[in-house]
Amino acid sequence: MIPRHLVIGTAAMLAIALGMSVYLWRMRGRVPRVEPAAYSGPIAPPVSGPTEQVTLYVADDESGMLRAQAARIPLPAGRQERAQELLRALLGLYLDKLSPHPLGPSAEVRDVYLVDPGLAVIDMNAAFADDHRSGILVEELTVASLVQTLSANIPGIARVKILVDGKQRETLAGHADLSGFFDVSAVNQMVAQMQNAQ
Amino acid sequence: MSGSFAKHFKMAVSRMRAGFLVVLITALVLCASLLLSAPSEQKRVSIYSTAANYTLSVIDRDHRDYVSLLEVLEPLGKVSGKTDGSRWKFRYNNVDAEFNAGKTRARIQGHDIDLPANFLLESGRGLVPLDSLTILLPRFLGGPVTFNVTARRLFIGNVSVHFTAQAKANPPTLVMDFSSPVNPMIATEPGKLRMVFTHEPIVPPGSQTLTFDSKTIPSASYQEDNGAVEITVNGSEPLFASFSNDGRTITVTAAPQTAAQVAARTPQPQLNLPAITSPVQPAPYTPSVSGGAATYFAVVDPSHGGEERGAALGDQVSEKDVTLAFARKLRQELENRGVSTLVLRDSDATLSLDQRANLANAAHPAIYICIHAASQGTGVRLYGALLPAGGENRGSFLDWDTAQSAFASASQTVEASLIAELQKKQIPVRTLIAPLRPLNNVTAAAVAIEVAPPENGISELNSPGYQQLITETIASGMVAAREKLEAPR
Numbered sequence: 001m002i003p004r005h006l007v008i009g010t011a012a013m014l015a016i017a018l019g020m021s022v023y024l025w026r027m028r029g030r031v032p033r034v035e036p037a038a039y040s041g042p043i044a045p046p047v048s049g050p051t052e053q054v055t056l057y058v059a060d061d062e063s064g065m066l067r068a069q070a071a072r073i074p075l076p077a078g079r080q081e082r083a084q085e086l087l088r089a090l091l092g093l094y095l096d097k098l099s100p101h102p103l104g105p106s107a108e109v110r111d112v113y114l115v116d117p118g119l120a121v122i123d124m125n126a127a128f129a130d131d132h133r134s135g136i137l138v139e140e141l142t143v144a145s146l147v148q149t150l151s152a153n154i155p156g157i158a159r160v161k162i163l164v165d166g167k168q169r170e171t172l173a174g175h176a177d178l179s180g181f182f183d184v185s186a187v188n189q190m191v192a193q194m195q196n197a198q
Numbered sequence: 199m200s201g202s203f204a205k206h207f208k209m210a211v212s213r214m215r216a217g218f219l220v221v222l223i224t225a226l227v228l229c230a231s232l233l234l235s236a237p238s239e240q241k242r243v244s245i246y247s248t249a250a251n252y253t254l255s256v257i258d259r260d261h262r263d264y265v266s267l268l269e270v271l272e273p274l275g276k277v278s279g280k281t282d283g284s285r286w287k288f289r290y291n292n293v294d295a296e297f298n299a300g301k302t303r304a305r306i307q308g309h310d311i312d313l314p315a316n317f318l319l320e321s322g323r324g325l326v327p328l329d330s331l332t333i334l335l336p337r338f339l340g341g342p343v344t345f346n347v348t349a350r351r352l353f354i355g356n357v358s359v360h361f362t363a364q365a366k367a368n369p370p371t372l373v374m375d376f377s378s379p380v381n382p383m384i385a386t387e388p389g390k391l392r393m394v395f396t397h398e399p400i401v402p403p404g405s406q407t408l409t410f411d412s413k414t415i416p417s418a419s420y421q422e423d424n425g426a427v428e429i430t431v432n433g434s435e436p437l438f439a440s441f442s443n444d445g446r447t448i449t450v451t452a453a454p455q456t457a458a459q460v461a462a463r464t465p466q467p468q469l470n471l472p473a474i475t476s477p478v479q480p481a482p483y484t485p486s487v488s489g490g491a492a493t494y495f496a497v498v499d500p501s502h503g504g505e506e507r508g509a510a511l512g513d514q515v516s517e518k519d520v521t522l523a524f525a526r527k528l529r530q531e532l533e534n535r536g537v538s539t540l541v542l543r544d545s546d547a548t549l550s551l552d553q554r555a556n557l558a559n560a561a562h563p564a565i566y567i568c569i570h571a572a573s574q575g576t577g578v579r580l581y582g583a584l585l586p587a588g589g590e591n592r593g594s595f596l597d598w599d600t601a602q603s604a605f606a607s608a609s610q611t612v613e614a615s616l617i618a619e620l621q622k623k624q625i626p627v628r629t630l631i632a633p634l635r636p637l638n639n640v641t642a643a644a645v646a647i648e649v650a651p652p653e654n655g656i657s658e659l660n661s662p663g664y665q666q667l668i669t670e671t672i673a674s675g676m677v678a679a680r681e682k683l684e685a686p687r
């Protein structure tokens with residue numbers, strides 16, 4: 001024989017549990033569901049303020065050379081942020097339909113890190129390399145353009161490393177070697193020869 | 199009484215704990231063994247016929263091998279399959295068949311046949327037991343098939359490829375002649391060279407193990423498994439394979455000796471090249487001390503290969519195929535001019551950049567030429583190495599990334615000769631330096647050649663006439679470079 005107070009207590013607890021469940025169910029229906037926002041890549045802070053004149057070294061497939069092109073772009077105060085904005089401005093030119101050196105439409109600069117002494121690490125997204133055209137000259141032009149633009153506008157950069165999606169990659173698209181560091185003086189020499197080549 | 203109960207209760211709890219512990223440990227061991235066990239290799243069956251040679255995945259159902267009948271017959275003719283409840287109606291060319299899911303009885307052209315295990319129907323895909331192919335295929339194809347069930351290799355008709363292997367003494371060489379062209383995947387490891395044939399209907403020789411009267415290449419073995427044939431050549435030295443006779447002959451030789459031995463046959467002026475252990479010498483070439491045979495030897499490296507296709511040069515053409523065609527022609531032109539040549543990749547094989555540099559350095563060539571092809575621009579572009587920053591040589595050990603630095607002037611000499619010859623033939627030429635491996639790892643005069651199409655368009659890149667013009671000119675340039683390289687002596 002179960003004591004009466006136990007039966008009453010159990011029944012009361014079941015009733016409370018049932019009531020709480022119904023209450024929770026109704027509350028759940030009333031609260032609007034918040035969907036996570038779609039994230040498609042690193043979000044750069046908006047850049048505003050006075051513009052500055054910079055020199056972008058733009059690859060030209062037709063001539064197989066780099067063209068120095070003056071541009072006015074808003075640049076933040078920090079060196080690292082300036083480096084990022086410079087390369088984003090350069091990539092903006094390549095993503096244009098009439099670009100002299102088209103890159104894949106989803107190519108992006110993920111980040112640029114300036115590591116002392118004199119080392120810049122450029123981190124590009126995977127689409128930059130995956131959609132890049134394959135060929136020695138066409139890949140060399142891209143590498144030279146990135147390194148030359150960065151070193152010409154940010155003083156003190158002596159070496160550049162290019163990562164893809166945060167990782168080291170053997171080649172850009174089967175040819176240009178990305179496994180090592182690019183010595184800025186050697187790239188200058190490479191660009192000089194490129195400009196003089198007949 | 200109560201003391202005895204407590205004692206028994208404690209013992210029971212102790213036993214339960216021990217039991218629980220045993221179960222827990224067993225579960226952990228099982229989980230660990232499951233996690234640590236390597237994933238089993240995907241089972242495959244290879245089918246060889248006059249129409250096509252192909253490989254299909256084998257599906258495991260109830261510890262039995264199954265294969266999709268539609269996939270087996272699709273490359274051989276017109277196929278269609280239709281599901282009607284548990285029935286599967288299948289048609290190959292004009293042959294009708296009907297299978298029932300979960301049943302062994304099937305009907306082909308009105309005749310009942312019994313499969314060795316149940317027919318399975320999965321998402322409209324008819325699966326038949328693998329060993330039933332010997333019963334089914336003759337009825338669909340109207341001819342006999344030979345099925346090696348253990349190795350999962352099925353031969354339709356008379357499609358066998360036979361081979362013979364013969365060892366030669368001087369230099370130690372194993373010559374393997376095949377009755378049809380072959381294109382195996384080749385891998386080397388110390389003392390072994392493995393050739394894996396997936397798409398070739400090679401049949402076993404008389405004995406699975408072949409022995410030769412050679413200290414350098416004493417034996418070779420034949421093995422077939424999982425739809426492929428593996429021929430392993432055993433050697434006392436690192437081995438190297440080269441192809442000839444349109445892919446019908448594979449010649450296996452000892453890799454490091456190849457260059458010197460081949461070159462020794464060429465009566466050319468003396469030129470001894472520095473080994474990798476003497477990189478600090480400022481001049482890349484020194485006169486032969488021994489006064490031995492000539493060693494003017496070229497290594498031609500067709501870039502890319504295997505799964506690495508390189509640039510797409512038009513809709514159907516890959517860079518890897520164009521570079522191989524150029525390399526073969528260049529070898530021919532060089533040998534016509536008395537320059538012994540080693541082509542690093544003479545088939546659609548995958549070679550890493552490090553492997554290419556290792557093979558080239560081991561051969562001690564006078565000139566290393568790496569061939570690329572591109573759709574951009576016209577004419578020929580010549581590239582020297584853009585050496586990366588740093589690099590420190592320690593004693594006789596060279597820094598791998600800057601190994602080319604001691605040979606930069608020799609590379610420029612070769613470039614100058616090539617430019618002169620290309621200009622003579624009025625072929626547009628441009629010289630550049632590029633971050634292009636393995637140029638910077640090569641301990642010889644090293645130049646990369648990127649061949650672009652002529653003015654008439656990209657289709658000409660693959661034309662024999664254009665390839666002949668370019669390779670003749672490059673070969674002349676390489677011969678001219680020889681004289682310039684010898685001049686300081």
